[in-house]
Structure formats: structure tokens, C-alpha cells
Amino acid sequence: MSKKTQDIWSYAPAPESSKVVQIKEKYDLYIDGKFVKPSSGKYFKSFNPADEKEICSIAYGNEKDVDLAVKAARKAYNTVWSKLSSAERGKYIFRIARMMQERSRELAVAESIDSGKTIRESRDIDIPLACNHFFYYAGWADKLEEAFPGRKPKSLGVAGQIIPWNFPLLMAAWKIAPALATGNTVVIKPAETTSLTMMILAEIIHEAGLPAGVFNVVSGYGDTGAAIVNHPDVNKIAFTGSTAVGKIIQKALAGTDKKLTLELGGKSANIVFDDAPIDQAVEGIVNGIFFNQGHVCCAGSRLFVQENIAEKVIEKLKFRMASLIVGDPLDKNTDIGAINSKEQFETIQKYLKIGKDEGSEMYQSPCKLPKKGNYMAPTLFMNVAQSNIIAQEEIFGPVLTIQTFRTIDEVIQKANNSPFGLAAGVWSDKGSKVFNVTSQLRAGVVWANTYNKFDPAAPFGGYKESGFGREGGLHGLIPYLKFD
Ligand code: NAI
Numbered sequence: 001m002s003k004k005t006q007d008i009w010s011y012a013p014a015p016e017s018s019k020v021v022q023i024k025e026k027y028d029l030y031i032d033g034k035f036v037k038p039s040s041g042k043y044f045k046s047f048n049p050a051d052e053k054e055i056c057s058i059a060y061g062n063e064k065d066v067d068l069a070v071k072a073a074r075k076a077y078n079t080v081w082s083k084l085s086s087a088e089r090g091k092y093i094f095r096i097a098r099m100m101q102e103r104s105r106e107l108a109v110a111e112s113i114d115s116g117k118t119i120r121e122s123r124d125i126d127i128p129l130a131c132n133h134f135f136y137y138a139g140w141a142d143k144l145e146e147a148f149p150g151r152k153p154k155s156l157g158v159a160g161q162i163i164p165w166n167f168p169l170l171m172a173a174w175k176i177a178p179a180l181a182t183g184n185t186v187v188i189k190p191a192e193t194t195s196l197t198m199m200i201l202a203e204i205i206h207e208a209g210l211p212a213g214v215f216n217v218v219s220g221y222g223d224t225g226a227a228i229v230n231h232p233d234v235n236k237i238a239f240t241g242s243t244a245v246g247k248i249i250q251k252a253l254a255g256t257d258k259k260l261t262l263e264l265g266g267k268s269a270n271i272v273f274d275d276a277p278i279d280q281a282v283e284g285i286v287n288g289i290f291f292n293q294g295h296v297c298c299a300g301s302r303l304f305v306q307e308n309i310a311e312k313v314i315e316k317l318k319f320r321m322a323s324l325i326v327g328d329p330l331d332k333n334t335d336i337g338a339i340n341s342k343e344q345f346e347t348i349q350k351y352l353k354i355g356k357d358e359g360s361e362m363y364q365s366p367c368k369l370p371k372k373g374n375y376m377a378p379t380l381f382m383n384v385a386q387s388n389i390i391a392q393e394e395i396f397g398p399v400l401t402i403q404t405f406r407t408i409d410e411v412i413q414k415a416n417n418s419p420f421g422l423a424a425g426v427w428s429d430k431g432s433k434v435f436n437v438t439s440q441l442r443a444g445v446v447w448a449n450t451y452n453k454f455d456p457a458a459p460f461g462g463y464k465e466s467g468f469g470r471e472g473g474l475h476g477l478i479p480y481l482k483f484d
């Protein structure tokens with residue numbers, strides 16, 4: 001893109017004020033209705049990935065803290081939560097939803113500061129959807145008998161939940177809301193790089209007056225998560241994160257009667273046929289992989305374009321990429337914020353090198369990058385072979401591989417040739433073709449002529465190494481229930 005065109009596209013900065021959130025110096029654990037210091041006395045630091053500045057200290061919970069939290073959750077389950085009428089439980093969840101909504105601006109800014117995601121994403125997607133999950137499951141609380149007629153649904157007890165860093169508050173909402181609605185109590189751990197909104201949520205839930213012990217937060221690293229997984233008095237584990245850790249958890253739970261849901265990685269195919277509305281498809285491709293820095297488990301990271309339109313689509317894609325704004329996550333104009341952590345930034349760079357070494361052609365948008373912070377330009381790889389590492393492994397960054405195809409059978413075979421099966425997208429003007437393809441794709445969610453659309457009423461989850469169990473919708477209640 002010429003300098004002149006770039007100037008037309010440039011906007012004056014429009015930063016959201018960081019003053020709407022008062023970030024404390026230190027955040028404690030939340031156990032048995034109280035904010036308490038970790039038993040080791042240890043705290044770890046959380047950073048803003050946009051400028052690498054320290055933002056606060058977070059309590060580092062250990063096995064002892066997890067044990068206290070599980071004991072509190074068990075007591076609350078036995079004495080209060082399982083005895084409460086389901087309508088009363090629903091009222092608490094509605095109250096949490098409303099209080100989150102009242103503080104949504106603060107939550108959005110906190111999420112962007114802590115995670116590096118753009119304010120547009122946190123303000124318009126993460127936080128409203130998180131609130132909506134609480135509203136949605138609040139509605140189910142007193143209708144479980146109707147949801148599962150004749151099956152006598154019963155709660156399990158204590159749910160242990162482990163959250164990733166890519167959608168910190170949203171993934172917490174996906175797990176907490178159905179657990180509480182079904183009558184379970186919760187011990188939850190945020191990801192170590194993005195604990196802040198969970199700490200604010202603990203304050204909200206405290207203010208909402210939830211009985212002590214029903215909801216507990218034990219922040220920390222992987223060992224804290226492992227302590228939750230291995231605690232003998234936890235009835236169910238819900239995990240979202242890497243396939244590697246998912247496998248460790250599944251092994252740890254083998255031979256126990258704990259229930260498990262795993263929502264792991266993905267390498268989702270986004271398929272564009274020659275009869276697709278191309279400009280819309282290009283927008284969908286960009287939305288599918290570049291927004292939220294590609295930190296999306298269901299990101300459309302493998303693009304399949306029908307051969308006869310490939311040149312045109314790539315040209316339009318490059319043009320669109322040149323206008324994407326990479327920079328300050330708090331600026332309302334920003335399309336691509338900061339990569340979540342130094343570690344993740346380095347992981348992505350490692351894959352760029354692998355891609356070039358494998359012989360694929362790399363293209364990076366010529367956009368300006370801020371000098372400091374974990375920023376990178378949206379990246380394409382062309383001439384990618386099906387067997388290449390960059391087409392097989394999850395990169396979890398704004399990196400798209402492009403392959404071409406000629407026939408429907410060929411693209412279905414290529415799209416399904418992956419260890420993962422979380423999501424997919426299909427772009428075509430022809431309804432029958434869309435139904436034909438979507439029904440043959442081995443992926444939990446398939447979008448047609450759109451991408452990355454979420455709704456609390458729609459179940460989400462994977463096939464194969466993308467995990468098992470569903471979150472969201474009526475299906476999302478099942479992992480938290482047992483039936484006669
Ligand atoms: P991770 O799987 O290590 O972290 C996810 C959560 O699990 C964090 O809360 C972490 O503290 C916890 N954890 C780590 N080890 C544990 C253990 N042994 N037992 C219990 N909990 C444990 O993910 P990480 O290292 O941050 O990211 C690595 C890769 O994973 C990314 O590059 C990406 O490919 C993938 N990922 C996928 C996500 C998804 O939404 N499916 C989310 C985050 C990462």
C-alpha cells in the first residue's frame with residue numbers, strides 16, 4: 001500500500017481511559033467468603049504486555065490453599081448451596097450478571113491492560129458475552145427438570161476449574177455460571193498472566209452476597225492447577241488450555257470417578273469456495289485469525305481457497321491486512337493488540353522460522369509496530385504443504401497458512417487431516433454446498449459465511465485432540481450433572 005493510501009487510513013489516537021479501573025497493588029486469594037493471604041506468603045507479578053510494565057501482584061496459591069478452598073467449597077455445598085431452592089440459586093446468578101454489567105467498562109479496561117487484547121474486543125465481545133453467560137445460565141437454574149425431563153438431574157459437588165489466558169473472564173464465565181446454576185460449588189484458578197479480571201470478579205461475587213465457600217479463587221501457576229486436579233475431594237474438572245496440559249490432566253484423572261471436560265487447542269480450517277462473496281470472506285478470514293492476536297482456540301488458522309480464485313483472494317487479503325492497525329490495546333482504533341506474554345511471542349517467532357525453513361513463502365503486512373511491547377505484524381504463509389509443521393501445529397498467533405484446493409472432496413479431506421477438530425468455516429453462496437461440506441467436517445463448531453460468532457445458547461467444544469465435552473447452551477449443563 002502506498003504512503004498516500006496509508007495516510008488516508010490513519011486515524012488520530014482514541015485511547016480509552018485506564019482510569020476507569022483502580023488496580024490494587026496486591027490481590028489475595030478468595031477462600032470461604034474471605035480475601036486471604038496465600039499460606040506461603042508468596043505473590044507473583046502480572047505485567048501489561050503492551051508496555052511490559054508491572055501492573056500488580058497476585059497471590060501464589062499452593063496445595064495447602066487449594067485444600068482450604070476445596071474444604072470450604074465442600075462445606076458450602078453440603079450445608080447451603082445444595083439445600084437452597086433452585087430459584088434462589090438463580091437469583092444469585094442473575095445478581096452477579098447484573099453487577100458485572102454495571103462494572104463492564106472497568107472489566108473491559110482491566111482485561112485489555114492485563115492481557116494485551118484490544119479494547120474493542122474486550123468491550124464488545126469478551127465482557128458482554130461473559131455477562132450473557134451468567135444471565136443465560138441463571139435462567140436454567142430452576143428449569144433443570146424441564147431441560148432433562150424424567151432424568152432427575154443432580155449436582156455433583158465441588159467443581160475445579162482451570163482457565164487459560166486468551167479469554168480470561170469469558171472462559172471463567174463459561175465455567176462458573178453453569179456450575180453454580182446446576183448447584184455445584186467452585187474452586188477456580190485463572191491463568192498466571194491474566195488473573196486480574198478473576199480477582200475483580202471475586203469482589204463482585206463477594207458483594208453479590210454469595211454464601212461463603214460457594215465460590216473460591218486460588219490463583220497461581222501450573223502447580224496450583226495440578227493441586228486442584230489432584231485433590232481427592234473434587235468431583236469435576238473443567239479445563240481450557242493447551243493439549244499438552246490436557247493430556248497430563250486426563251492421565252491424572254484416569255481411574256478416579258471425577259468427571260472431566262477438556263477444551264484444548266485447534267487448527268481450524270476456513271474454506272472459501274469460488275462462488276463465495278469474496279469481500280465478506282476476506283473480512284471473515286481477517287476476523288478469524290488476526291483479531292485478538294490469533295489467541296483464539298477456534299481461530300481460522302488454516303485457509304483453504306479454491307484454486308481459481310486464490311490469486312484474487314490473496315491480493316484482497318494483503319490489501320486488507322495493510323490497513324490493520326497494530327498497537328495500543330486501549331486505543332479504540334486498534335485491530336491487533338499485544339501478544340499476551342514474552343513466552344508466547346517467542347513461541348510464535350519460533351514458528352515463523354520453522355515456516356520459512358520448511359520452504360513456505362512468508363508475507364507480513366507493512367503496518368507500523370510500536371517500538372516497545374510484544375507486537376507483531378499479521379502474517380501469511382503461502383505455498384504450504386499439508387504435512388508442514390506450520391499447517392499441523394497450533395501457533396496461537398496472528399499467523400495464517402494458505403492452501404488451495406480444486407474439489408469438495410479434496411478440501412474436506414485436507415481440512416479433516418489434522419489432529420484437532422475444534423471449529424471450521426465455510427464460505428459459499430450455495431446453501432446445498434454449505435450443508436454438504438459442514439456435515440462432513442469433523443469439527444465441533446462450523447460457521448457458514450461468518451466466523452468466530454458466539455452465543456451463550458450455542459454449545460462449543462471439540463473433536464479429537466481439541467478435547468471433549470461441551471460448554472454453552474443446554475449441553476453445557478450436562479458436565480455438571482449426574483442422572484439417575
Ligand atoms: P497451559 O495449558 O499451560 O495453561 C492453561 C492453564 O493451565 C493455566 O491456568 C495454567 O496455569 C494451567 N496449568 C498449567 N499446567 C498445569 C497442570 N499440570 N495442571 C493443571 N493446570 C495447569 O497453556 P500455555 O502454556 O499458557 O500456552 C501454551 C499453548 O497452549 C499456546 O501456545 C496455545 O497453543 C495453547 N493454548 C490453548 C488455549 C485454548 O483456548 N485452547 C488457551 C491457552 C493456550
Ligand code: MG
Pocket residue numbers: 046047048049113114115193194195
Ligand atoms: Mg498480564
